[in-house]
Amino acid sequence: MADKKTFYITTPIYYPSDKLHIGHAYTTVAADAMARFKRLTGYDVMFLTGTDEHGQKIERLAREKGVTPKEYVDNIVASIKDLWKLMDISYDDFIRTTEERHEKVVQKIFKKLYDQGDIYKGEYQGWYCTPCESFWTERQLVDGKCPDCGRKVELVKEEAYFFKLSKYQQQLIEYIEAHDEFIQPPSRKNEMLNNFLRPGLEDLCVSRTSFKWGIPVPFDDKHVIYVWIDALSNYLTALGYMTENDERYKKYWPADVHLVGKEIVRFHTIIWPIMLLALGEPLPKQVFGHGWLVLEGGKMSKSKGNVVDPVVLVERYGVDAIRYFLLREVPFGADGVFSNEALINRINSDLVNDLGNLVSRTIAMIDRYFDGLVPQPGEFQDVDVDLRQLALSTPSAVEQLMNRFEYSNALAEIWKLIGRANKYIDETTPWILAKDSDKRERLGTVLYNLAECLRMISVLISPFMTRTPHKIREQLGIKDESLTTWESLSQFGKLPPGTRVQRGEVIFPRLDIEKELKELEEIQQRMKQASQSEGATRTAQDTVQAGGEDGQQGHRLNSDDKRQADGQISIDDFVKLDIRVARVASAERVEKSNKLLKLILEVGDERRQVVSGIAKYYTPEELVGKKVILLANLKPAKLMGIESEGMILAATDERGNLALLTVDQDIASGSKIS
Ligand code: MSP
Numbered sequence: 001m002a003d004k005k006t007f008y009i010t011t012p013i014y015y016p017s018d019k020l021h022i023g024h025a026y027t028t029v030a031a032d033a034m035a036r037f038k039r040l041t042g043y044d045v046m047f048l049t050g051t052d053e054h055g056q057k058i059e060r061l062a063r064e065k066g067v068t069p070k071e072y073v074d075n076i077v078a079s080i081k082d083l084w085k086l087m088d089i090s091y092d093d094f095i096r097t098t099e100e101r102h103e104k105v106v107q108k109i110f111k112k113l114y115d116q117g118d119i120y121k122g123e124y125q126g127w128y129c130t131p132c133e134s135f136w137t138e139r140q141l142v143d144g145k146c147p148d149c150g151r152k153v154e155l156v157k158e159e160a161y162f163f164k165l166s167k168y169q170q171q172l173i174e175y176i177e178a179h180d181e182f183i184q185p186p187s188r189k190n191e192m193l194n195n196f197l198r199p200g201l202e203d204l205c206v207s208r209t210s211f212k213w214g215i216p217v218p219f220d221d222k223h224v225i226y227v228w229i230d231a232l233s234n235y236l237t238a239l240g241y242m243t244e245n246d247e248r249y250k251k252y253w254p255a256d257v258h259l260v261g262k263e264i265v266r267f268h269t270i271i272w273p274i275m276l277l278a279l280g281e282p283l284p285k286q287v288f289g290h291g292w293l294v295l296e297g298g299k300m301s302k303s304k305g306n307v308v309d310p311v312v313l314v315e316r317y318g319v320d321a322i323r324y325f326l327l328r329e330v331p332f333g334a335d336g337v338f339s340n341e342a343l344i345n346r347i348n349s350d351l352v353n354d355l356g357n358l359v360s361r362t363i364a365m366i367d368r369y370f371d372g373l374v375p376q377p378g379e380f381q382d383v384d385v386d387l388r389q390l391a392l393s394t395p396s397a398v399e400q401l402m403n404r405f406e407y408s409n410a411l412a413e414i415w416k417l418i419g420r421a422n423k424y425i426d427e428t429t430p431w432i433l434a435k436d437s438d439k440r441e442r443l444g445t446v447l448y449n450l451a452e453c454l455r456m457i458s459v460l461i462s463p464f465m466t467r468t469p470h471k472i473r474e475q476l477g478i479k480d481e482s483l484t485t486w487e488s489l490s491q492f493g494k495l496p497p498g499t500r501v502q503r504g505e506v507i508f509p510r511l512d513i514e515k516e517l518k519e520l521e522e523i524q525q526r527m528k529q530a531s532q533s534e535g536a537t538r539t540a541q542d543t544v545q546a547g548g549e550d551g552q553q554g555h556r557l558n559s560d561d562k563r564q565a566d567g568q569i570s571i572d573d574f575v576k577l578d579i580r581v582a583r584v585a586s587a588e589r590v591e592k593s594n595k596l597l598k599l600i601l602e603v604g605d606e607r608r609q610v611v612s613g614i615a616k617y618y619t620p621e622e623l624v625g626k627k628v629i630l631l632a633n634l635k636p637a638k639l640m641g642i643e644s645e646g647m648i649l650a651a652t653d654e655r656g657n658l659a660l661l662t663v664d665q666d667i668a669s670g671s672k673i674s
Pocket of ligand 1: 011012013014015022023024026027052231232233234259260261262263264291292293294
């Protein structure tokens with residue numbers, strides 16, 4: 001027999017947090033559904049997840065708790081594994097970056113890259129906050145101060161190793177241009193090419209000496225390997241890469257897909273492929289960047305107190321309802337808003353009304369009219385042929401959509417069949433047929449077809465929902481596993497007549513929307529209060545945000561969170577700001593930087609020099625003559641050795657777009673904004 005085709009799928013490895021929220025569960029549930037789908041359709045699947053356990057933040061949190069970093073992460077990793085168990089995540093391996101199998105190979109990778117000259121020793125320059133022991137990049141500072149504690153930062157230099165990203169830049173551009181499927185969805189591909197690759201890459205700092213909780217550089221143990229070389233390598237180390245036991249590597253590499261949230265697409269489509277090119281390894285076939293699940297008030301974050309706890313939801317509504325909702329509600333590439341109301345409505349309409357009713361009506365009628373035995377079908381009428389055709393064409397429609405990660409549309413396709421079957425009941429009116437003994441054969445055909453549809457539906461939903469298929473099969477009396485395979489869907493009529501059905505509990509009880517909303521609101525309020533009173537004892541996760549301005553800062557407080565936590569300001573605070581209209585008199589690129597522009601601004605009679613990190617968004621030419629908005633009384637600072645006297649204001653969105661603020665009428669430069 002020919003070997004099965006393989007399919008290697010990964011989630012990102014998670015930062016250890018004692019409270020993963022529903023947004024985290026989203027990536028993993030999606031990966032799990034895909035892994036199950038591929039297993040069902042005949043692939044030999046390797047599904048990897050794990051945890052990303054090093055870094056300064058963990059070191060500090062552990063110290064605050066009086067435990068070792070390893071003790072600290074061990075506890076949390078156990079709770080993450082519990083969550084995955086609760087959500088029926090069928091991973092084949094769970095890699096921890098603190099495991100020996102990972103650390104040893106990361107050191108080998110680092111050494112190889114160093115020996116071949118792709119990693120070299122240099123000097124890292126960054127803004128350092130001494131009390132927080134954290135480095136920040138220019139853009140991460142809030143008003144020139146530490147975004148974590150608001151205190152003064154100083155520009156410091158430390159010896160560090162750098163990875164020559166620039167050397168492979170052209171090769172990667174060509175690869176991406178030649179492989180449309182590599183970065184999905186396509187919008188993310190353009191973003192990577194236009195915003196990062198084409199403007200030019202800077203070499204990446206890949207080691208640190210300012211903390212110890214990391215994998216030591218093998219030939220220079222003053223340094224630990226910093227964030228991305230450690231974390232990204234997990235996709236290979238889990239397979240036994242560079243070890244004697246490398247069968248899994250030989251079998252599964254290159255990965256078929258890395259599923260990642262949109263904020264880490266950049267690391268997976270620039271740093272990771274360049275590491276692989278340097279190692280001489282084939283690149284993953286695809287990196288799929290999905291959107292975020294956000295709340296109405298913005299991105300979930302524990303310090304905002306607006307997280308949705310998957311454990312609470314699973315305990316109330318069951319794992320299948322939550323898995324279904326996550327995959328059905330939002331198209332996978334886009335951002336989606338999570339709301340309790342949408343969740344309850346989906347459960348009531350799709351699961352209770354559509355699927356639940358179809359199961360209970362069908363089983364109840366077989367029970368009532370045929371003493372619980374699946375009847376023998378007779379001749380088919382048009383309406384039967386119609387139903388059968390849809391049942392037979394649904395699997396390939398679902399398969400095509402799943403191959404494009406269109407989970408929501410794939411589910412919609414299955415629900416069309418469920419809807420069609422419900423309509424079939426209304427059209428064939430079995431309760432009327434039952435009154436007429438001449439119509440017994442017709443009644444048998446109708447109920448047989450419904451039972452057979454349910455069998456097929458139980459197979460179709462099985463990648464998405466883990467419990468319901470068994471409940472349906474139990475009620476249908478299916479024990480024979482050959483009736484639950486993907487191949488069994490190619491034939492309508494496999495369910496043997498005479499099978500004894502078993503009336504069971506309602507598979508999805510109807511929810512009282514008012515009551516549920518009230519109770520969920522109360523729970524979420526309580527959690528919010530608890531997290532606010534926890535105050536400073538934030539966990540690693542909410543203080544962690546992947547990727548700084550140059551991908552070198554893995555661990556930082558999200559500055560949006562900080563502003564929220566600080567609360568409102570008074571008008572007295574606002575008037576301290578001297579904000580002015582300024583005209584760009586000239587603009588030029590700052591040498592050796594692909595981010596900074598040096599602008600000379602005309603502010604009334606005055607001239608100001610301002611350095612701004614907008615080179616990726618505006619060319620110097622298009623800026624000249626523009627009226628921009630200047631924060632004029634910001635303390636001067638030096639950027640790349642150039643004095644900057646103020647800051648021009650810009651808006652950024654979650655997609656990484658940036659737009660400069662300007663005025664909507666022509667108004668003299670120097671005009672004050674109030
Ligand atoms: N440790 C890094 C990944 C390293 S991979 C070599 C990391 N970890 S994380 O714990 O912060 O995030 C794990 C995954 O959860 C990411 O894909 C991230 O996008 C996803 N999500 C976190 N919050 C999310 C939402 N609110 N919505 C959807 N996905 C979210 O990043």
